Amino acid sequence: xxxxxxxxxxxxxxxxxxxxxxxxxxxxxxxxxxxxxxxxxxxxxxxxxxxxxxxxxxxxxxxxxxxxxxxxxxxxxxxxxxxxxxxxxxxxxxxxxxxxxxxxxxxxxxxxxxxxxxxxxxxxxxxxxxxxxxx
Numbered sequence: 001x002x003x004x005x006x007x008x009x010x011x012x013x014x015x016x017x018x019x020x021x022x023x024x025x026x027x028x029x030x031x032x033x034x035x036x037x038x039x040x041x042x043x044x045x046x047x048x049x050x051x052x053x054x055x056x057x058x059x060x061x062x063x064x065x066x067x068x069x070x071x072x073x074x075x076x077x078x079x080x081x082x083x084x085x086x087x088x089x090x091x092x093x094x095x096x097x098x099x100x101x102x103x104x105x106x107x108x109x110x111x112x113x114x115x116x117x118x119x120x121x122x123x124x125x126x127x128x129x130x131x132x133x134x135x
Contacts, residue, residue, distance in 0.1 A: 016127030017056055018079045023071035023120040030116040037113060038075070045099045046077065052095060054088040055079055071120040082124075 026034045038060055046058040056078040065072040079085040100106050 010132055012132055013128055013130050014133035015081075016129040018082050018085055019125045019127065020077045020079070020085070021123045021125055022075040023122065024073040024075060025065070025069070025071045025118045025120050026073055027116055027118065034073075034113065034116040037116070038073075041100060041109070042075070045096055048095045048099050049077075049088075049092055052091060054084075054092050054095070073117075 024034075043058075046055065049055045050057070058078065059076040061074040061076065063072055063074065079088075096106065097103075100109065
């Protein structure tokens with residue numbers, strides 16, 4: 001008895017959404033200044049992308065840094081999947097131009113924020129949903 005290559009596999013988990021994780025180290029004494037940016041311009045841009053269906057959600061997590069060089073804030077942006085994230089890049093760039101301004105203005109803002117924070121890195125993570133895929 002042969003098994004079809006297309007036989008249905010029933011696993012107790014499946015791939016979920018994709019998250020972009022940005023690891024930020026807010027500089028000592030600059031937490032309020034950076035969080036004002038996050039609650040203002042960053043949030044406005046996330047909301048614009050959410051309204052356009054480019055992202056599903058976003059979150060901000062604060063963590064305790066154990067050493068001076070560790071990140072202490074994580075900015076999380078949720079996408080339906082990698083294909084959606086990549087397909088929406090051009091539209092996201094256009095929205096950023098509307099909510100933030102020209103490339104020059106964006107670079108100036110990045111430079112100004114570097115006084116308040118350091119970007120420690122970014123990662124993409126895929127959520128694993130611990131239940132069978134719905135058919």
